[in-house]
Amino acid sequence: MTTETSASTEAARAQIGVTGLAVMGSNIARNFARHGHTVALHNRSVAKTDALLAEHGDDGDFVRTETIEEFVAALQKPRRVLIMVKAGDPTDAVIEELAGAMEPGDIIIDGGNALYTDTIRREASLRERGLHFVGAGISGGEEGALNGPSIMPGGPKESYEALGPLLESIAAQVDGTPCCTHIGPDGSGHFVKMVHNGIEYADMQLIGEAYHLFRDALGYDAERIADVFTEWNAGDLESYLVEITAEVLRQKDAKTGTPLVDVIVDAAEQKGTGRWTVKSALDLGVPVTGIAEAVFARALSGSRDQRAAARGLASGTLGDKPTDAAQFTEDIRRALYASKVVAYAQGFDQIAAGSAEYGWNVTRADLATIWRGGCIIRAQFLNRIKEAYDADPELPSLILAPYFREAIESGIDSWRRVVATATMLGIPVPGFASSLSYYDGLRAERLPAALTQGQRDFFGAHTYERVDSPGKFHTLWSGDRSEVVA
Ligand SMILES: NC(=O)C1=CN([C@@H]2O[C@H](COP(=O)(O)OP(=O)(O)OC[C@H]3O[C@@H](n4cnc5c(N)ncnc54)[C@H](OP(=O)(O)O)[C@@H]3O)[C@@H](O)[C@H]2O)C=CC1
Numbered sequence: 001m002t003t004e005t006s007a008s009t010e011a012a013r014a015q016i017g018v019t020g021l022a023v024m025g026s027n028i029a030r031n032f033a034r035h036g037h038t039v040a041l042h043n044r045s046v047a048k049t050d051a052l053l054a055e056h057g058d059d060g061d062f063v064r065t066e067t068i069e070e071f072v073a074a075l076q077k078p079r080r081v082l083i084m085v086k087a088g089d090p091t092d093a094v095i096e097e098l099a100g101a102m103e104p105g106d107i108i109i110d111g112g113n114a115l116y117t118d119t120i121r122r123e124a125s126l127r128e129r130g131l132h133f134v135g136a137g138i139s140g141g142e143e144g145a146l147n148g149p150s151i152m153p154g155g156p157k158e159s160y161e162a163l164g165p166l167l168e169s170i171a172a173q174v175d176g177t178p179c180c181t182h183i184g185p186d187g188s189g190h191f192v193k194m195v196h197n198g199i200e201y202a203d204m205q206l207i208g209e210a211y212h213l214f215r216d217a218l219g220y221d222a223e224r225i226a227d228v229f230t231e232w233n234a235g236d237l238e239s240y241l242v243e244i245t246a247e248v249l250r251q252k253d254a255k256t257g258t259p260l261v262d263v264i265v266d267a268a269e270q271k272g273t274g275r276w277t278v279k280s281a282l283d284l285g286v287p288v289t290g291i292a293e294a295v296f297a298r299a300l301s302g303s304r305d306q307r308a309a310a311r312g313l314a315s316g317t318l319g320d321k322p323t324d325a326a327q328f329t330e331d332i333r334r335a336l337y338a339s340k341v342v343a344y345a346q347g348f349d350q351i352a353a354g355s356a357e358y359g360w361n362v363t364r365a366d367l368a369t370i371w372r373g374g375c376i377i378r379a380q381f382l383n384r385i386k387e388a389y390d391a392d393p394e395l396p397s398l399i400l401a402p403y404f405r406e407a408i409e410s411g412i413d414s415w416r417r418v419v420a421t422a423t424m425l426g427i428p429v430p431g432f433a434s435s436l437s438y439y440d441g442l443r444a445e446r447l448p449a450a451l452t453q454g455q456r457d458f459f460g461a462h463t464y465e466r467v468d469s470p471g472k473f474h475t476l477w478s479g480d481r482s483e484v485v486a
């Protein structure tokens with residue numbers, strides 16, 4: 001049923017309003033309408049509203065509006081408005097305009113990729129004006145927005161009571177459970193979405209490294225590599241990203257007839273959520289090496305002038321390529337799985353640290369549950385993560401969960417062979433290598449940090465702890481080098 005009436009001609013009847021009708025907003029609006037909700041539509045430039053109605057007006061019951069006043073007037077109370085515009089200043093501008101037209105008790109939801117500290121600020125400021133502000137991470141891209149995204153709403157618990165059923169109705173469903181749950185107060189929803197994207201970066205980087213090894217160590221063409229990823233997608237690596245990797249690798253370029261991947265410039269771009277994740281991890285003191293390497297790998301790939309200037313640098317003596325392709329393929333699979341576990345473990349550690357820092361009480365098992373469907377990192381694997389956190393919500397590291405521990409310990413030799421082989425062939429594998437180093441660091445009996453502490457005490461009297469006595473100590477390095485209690 002299509003209803004393309006103007007809001008000024010009828011009473012407020014829309015259950016939800018969506019402002020910002022680009023890729024994400026238009027598809028989410030259609031998703032709401034397809035689930036039987038009446039949706040008020042608004043976009044800064046009316047052309048997008050009209051295009052949506054012209055192409056998809058049959059999806060359900062829409063209310064066309066042009067101005068913010070008309071838009072707000074079209075909504076049932078308490079009014080619920082989903083903002084899907086560019087993050088940053090545009091979001092602030094839209095919030096300000098909406099807040100001026102809305103009433104206490106109404107709910108503004110920001111579904112964009114906002115920085116969580118902006119969300120904390122916005123929530124506090126709107127709360128003072130009597131409005132509920134919900135920062136909701138939404139993942140799934142265009143397809144997910146239309147057919148069921150993963151939704152991570154933060155904000156006041158009471159606003160979730162008015163909002164939850166609506167959001168859950170359009171979210172992806174896995175085993176009858178919606179991929180949407182209340183995450184916690186203020187910026188928690190956008191924080192976990194940010195870390196989700198950081199994990200997305202790490203996962204993509206690791207898949208890219210596997211592809212690189214197949215191409216340059218085994219000499220496989222894109223089609224053959226696609227076959228491997230397709231096969232892997234039927235096993236414990238089953239995931240959206242592995243699935244689309246095969247599709248991208250199989251795609252032929254219409255102009256040249258060669259695999260599309262071979263004509264795409266090898267410079268990865270980024271909008272910023274991966275970088276935010278790493279900055280936040282630095283502030284929280286959580287080592288997210290897999291995510292950081294992925295962000296830096298994109299930056300390196302994009303340093304085109306520097307790379308062009310460095311192209312003739314010597315490789316040194318390289319080793320032999322693997323002779324047993326089947327064995328090396330299995331090694332790469334196990335290295336990919338183990339490195340993935342590390343990247344997810346680090347991301348979940350960051351979520352625990354952020355939750356503790358801001359007092360959010362985020363339940364990691366709930367996150368694993370709602371990331372099983374709809375989002376970019378959706379994977380079989382997340383069922384195992386959910387089980388691990390269900391069994392022990394305070395698990396010190398995902399790596400220690402029996403299932404993951406077994407997977408890593410049984411694949412450790414493969415992991416080492418892959419990193420060693422890549423190093424001997426001059427193939428960069430920052431994701432595989434740093435994950436392995438993290439794993440070795442985590443399990444180490446004794447790290448060289450003792451020396452770091454000694455050096456710090458030497459040049460700055462920063463003190464150290466002893467293995468055999470409590471308290472802090474300092475050596476009089478520029479005196480008689482005796483030790484004093486600090
Ligand atoms: N694309 C994706 O796959 C995903 C995107 N997101 C996030 O969702 C949000 C929407 O993404 P997407 O659909 O790609 O759209 P864009 O991020 O490209 O934003 C375009 C929309 O923002 C509106 N806009 C821009 N500036 C202003 C302004 N100053 N005032 C009012 N409206 C403004 C545009 O209106 P106009 O038409 O008038 O220019 C248009 O509706 C973003 O925050 C994005 O980060 C989240 C998950 C996935």
Ligand SMILES: O=C(CO)[C@H](O)[C@H](O)COP(=O)(O)O
Pocket residue numbers: 113138139140141197200269270271272273274376
């Ligand atoms: O939020 C998303 C998915 O969950 C976007 O797809 C993501 O922003 C893409 O990031 P980038 O452009 O930095 O690769």
